[in-house]
Amino acid sequence: xxxxxxxxxxxxxxxxxxxxxxxxxxxxxxxxxxxxxxxxxxxxxxxxxxxxxxxxxxxxxxxxxxxxxxxxxxxxxxxxxxxxxxxxxxxxxxxxxxxxxxxxxxxxxxxxxxxxxxxxxxxxxxxxxxxxxxxxxxxxxxxxxxxxxxxxxxxxxxxxxxxxxxxxxxxxxxxxxxxxxxxxxxxxxxxxxxxxxxxxxxxxxxxxxxxxxxxxxxxxxxxxxxxxxxxxxxxxxxxxxxxxxxxxxxxxxxxxxxxxxxxxxxxxxxxxxxxxxxxxxxxxxxxxxxxxxxxxxxxxxxxxxxxxxxxxxxxxxxxxxxxxxxxxxxxxxxxxxxxxxxxxxxxxxxxxxxxxxxxxxxxxxxxxxxxxxxxxxxxxxxxxxxxxxxxxxxxxxxxxxxxxxxxxxxxxxxxxxxxxxxxxxxxxxxxxxxxxxxxxxxx
Numbered sequence: 001x002x003x004x005x006x007x008x009x010x011x012x013x014x015x016x017x018x019x020x021x022x023x024x025x026x027x028x029x030x031x032x033x034x035x036x037x038x039x040x041x042x043x044x045x046x047x048x049x050x051x052x053x054x055x056x057x058x059x060x061x062x063x064x065x066x067x068x069x070x071x072x073x074x075x076x077x078x079x080x081x082x083x084x085x086x087x088x089x090x091x092x093x094x095x096x097x098x099x100x101x102x103x104x105x106x107x108x109x110x111x112x113x114x115x116x117x118x119x120x121x122x123x124x125x126x127x128x129x130x131x132x133x134x135x136x137x138x139x140x141x142x143x144x145x146x147x148x149x150x151x152x153x154x155x156x157x158x159x160x161x162x163x164x165x166x167x168x169x170x171x172x173x174x175x176x177x178x179x180x181x182x183x184x185x186x187x188x189x190x191x192x193x194x195x196x197x198x199x200x201x202x203x204x205x206x207x208x209x210x211x212x213x214x215x216x217x218x219x220x221x222x223x224x225x226x227x228x229x230x231x232x233x234x235x236x237x238x239x240x241x242x243x244x245x246x247x248x249x250x251x252x253x254x255x256x257x258x259x260x261x262x263x264x265x266x267x268x269x270x271x272x273x274x275x276x277x278x279x280x281x282x283x284x285x286x287x288x289x290x291x292x293x294x295x296x297x298x299x300x301x302x303x304x305x306x307x308x309x310x311x312x313x314x315x316x317x318x319x320x321x322x323x324x325x326x327x328x329x330x331x332x333x334x335x336x337x338x339x340x341x342x343x344x345x346x347x348x349x350x351x352x353x354x355x356x357x358x359x360x361x362x363x364x365x366x367x368x369x370x371x372x373x374x375x376x377x378x379x380x381x382x383x384x385x386x387x388x389x390x391x392x393x394x395x396x397x398x399x400x401x402x403x404x405x406x407x408x409x410x411x412x413x414x415x416x417x418x419x420x421x422x423x424x425x426x427x428x429x430x431x432x433x434x435x436x437x438x439x440x441x442x443x
Contacts, residue, residue, distance in 0.1 A: 009164035016156030047132045048115035054082040055121045055130045063092060085129045092128075105131035170194060170201045177208055186216035224391075233271065236264045274405040277336075278390060278412065292440050293329045295368055296321045296359055299338055303357045306342045315346060316354035325359060325368050326440040329417055337413035340406035341372050341421075341433050348376035349430065362436070370435040378425040387423060407433075 050073065058066040070082060070093070084092040085105075091097050108118040109129055118131040173193045180188040189212065190205045197205075240261060247257040303319035310317050327334075345355045353375035360369050379387055386392050388411040414421045419437040426432050 013160035047117045051130045240264045295325045302338045310346045314351045319357045321359035328440045333413045337410040340410040345374035349374035373432040375430040
């Protein structure tokens with residue numbers, strides 16, 4: 001058992017022990033009050049008759065006859081319990097008699113009143129006191145104080161042990177799960193061990209499972225990212241090595257080889273730059289939004305730049321947006337995110353088609369909606385979330401230049417600004433990316 005078990009156990013047990021002692025003390029005080037208040041003797045002709053008859057039977061027949069008489073009187077008259085006490089204060093049949101009741105009976109016997117509900121008779125040179133308690137009931141026997149206290153202690157002991165076990169067991173499960181997770185077993189789940197619990201400890205177990213699942217996904221993502229980075233770096237490095245080998249073998253074609261080396265170096269530089277940007281955003285190192293920016297103008301500038309590239313390949317970019325829409329933003333970061341989304345749409349839209357860029361206000365006027373729609377092949381429904389992961393390339397989309405980092409950078413940049421980004425397929429074909437950003441608070 002752990003320390004938490006004993007803390008719970010001792011705390012609950014001491015609390016219940018104090019309660020048991022309080023109950024036992026109350027019972028004892030109640031008994032003392034009953035003892036000091038006295039118990040009246042039975043009065044009237046019936047009591048006097050029974051007392052007189054018992055005295056006569058005892059005088060003539062002795063103790064055996066008296067026992068038979070009392071047994072018969074009990075059977076015939078419920079509650080008829082005559083008591084016979086000798087000079088030493090001992091009841092002839094061994095029954096317990098309270099001292100206050102005995103003193104009251106002696107006083108009434110010596111008063112010589114009628115009817116004689118208490119009699120003092122001399123039999124065989126000994127004095128015996130005969131009397132009948134009120135209502136004919138047995139005198140109250142005092143319950144030992146240790147009995148209720150003992151029962152309370154045993155009950156509190158059992159209850160405290162159960163409660164301490166109930167509370168400490170899931171804590172031990174949680175500790176084991178945390179140890180397993182710290183050792184690298186991120187597939188550890190504690191929910192099944194919680195059973196049907198519906199309390200804060202069970203909530204903590206579910207939170208642990210959710211945390212472990214997110215960590216497992218994050219670690220898997222990091223491993224996949226490392227694999228993808230290695231793969232992406234291997235290709236340009238291999239081409240660089242090949243170009244260097246050709247330069248040595250064919251000195252006459254040195255200019256062409258140098259051009260090839262330069263292109264691969266630029267490609268490597270772009271890849272490393274995008275990886276550093278993504279890494280900074282994932283680590284939360286991106287500069288916070290600190291400037292009010294007109295999103296309409298920013299998006300119009302991005303669309304104009306993209307239009308210049310698109311027209312060279314027989315495509316078009318159309319922008320729809322009016323007025324002013326201010327957002328708090330890191331201008332460089334937000335510009336790069338929007339540019340990545342628009343340029344990605346230009347890559348995949350069909351020849352002779354147009355990319356549609358539109359900005360509108362949502363009905364509550366607290367957020368802005370940016371939609372970028374193309375007329376390309378679209379993305380399978382199961383991959384709509386995956387396209388925002390680093391190095392993801394859909395098998396159904398045409399192969400284009402790039403590293404698969406643009407949309408991943410865009411998602412993290414938008415989330416840095418408190419917004420959301422998602423993709424869906426257009427009914428008429430193509431992909432539509434929706435970006436929602438909060439409007440800047442008026443000042």
